[in-house]
Amino acid sequence: MAEVVPGVHRVDGLAGGPRAANVYLLVDDVLALVDAGLPGNLNGIARYVASLGRGLEDLRFILLTHAHPDHTGGAPALREKTGARVLAHRGDVQAGKNGPSVAYLRVFGSSPLPLPFLRRVPADGLLEDGDELPILGGLRVHATPGHTPGSVCFELKERGALFCDDLIVEGRGRLGKNQAYPGSDLAAYRASLERIASLDYEVLCPGHGAAVTQQAAQRVRGLVRQAGPYGLTWRLLG
Ligand SMILES: [Zn+2]
Ligand SMILES: [Zn+2]
Structure with a gap:
């Protein structure tokens, strides 16, 4: 069990180990996921939901922070199993003859290949900046382009928590910038990083790594002020 703040769980025991993309489960009258992780996560997520005494049939939303396949790969199977709606920002969604799909560099949008990593991720609806979803007192969408055109952060005001997508990565207790892809x-x-630094939250839930549970906004402000390289190099050396 890995409850970050009341009603918000970082689902553990999934494919890819602790450095894989995080999957967060939001537990209210209905269930929602922030990202779905790798293909093959269906059973692990179902097990985790069951450990809370709930069932996957309560899953209504699969909210995608962005289109990178390590965050979206688990979505199609979950959607098929539960009927949950996959929502993403239009910047990472492309039209296609089978309907809109979540797509990274237009590569993963419409592949007919049966490879699980290349499976089409249908988008059932779009997230817009300022949207508020009716979960845990209101989950606010912030459009934060840069890492990808359609990257979004989610703010859970009532819990003082921010899901920061891959805008910021956590590793070994440190926060890092994560731009170069x-x-x-x-x-x-x-600009997105500065916007996120201007919000108030105690807890930060990054796309990779452990959650920051105290004074997260202050730490993000510190990160913005730091000169230093952006991108993967920092992540590897940091
Ligand atoms: Zn990622
Ligand atoms: Zn990413």
């Missing part, structure tokens, strides 16, 4: 936009990334 194909398709990333450094100017947009910086």
Whole structure:
């Protein structure tokens, strides 16, 4: 069990180990996921939900922070099993003849290949900046482009928690900037990071690594002030 704040769990025991993309489970009258992790996560997530005395049939939303396949790969199977709606920002969604899909660099959007990592991730609806979803007192969407065009953060005001997507990564207790990927936009990334630094929250739930449980906003402000490289290099050396 890994409850970060009341009603918010970082699902443990999933494929890929502790450095894989995080899957957060939001537990209210209904259930929601923030990201779905790797393909093959269906059973692990079902087991975790069952350990809380709940069933996957309560899953209504699969909220995707962005289109990178290590965050979205688990979504199609969960969607099929439960009928939950997959929601993502239009910046990471493309139209196709089978309907809209979540797509990274247009690569993973419409592949007919049966490879699990290349499975199409259908999008059932779009997230917009300022949207508020009716979960745990209100989950606010912040559009934070840069890491990908459609990256979003989710703010759970009542719990003082922010899901920060891959905008910021955590490793060995440190926070790092995380910009440099194909398709990333450094100017947009910086603006998004400053926006996130201007919010108030105690707890930060990153896309990778452990949650920061105290004074998270202050630490993000410190990170923004730090000069130093953006991107993967920092992540590897940091
Ligand atoms: Zn990631
Ligand atoms: Zn990413």
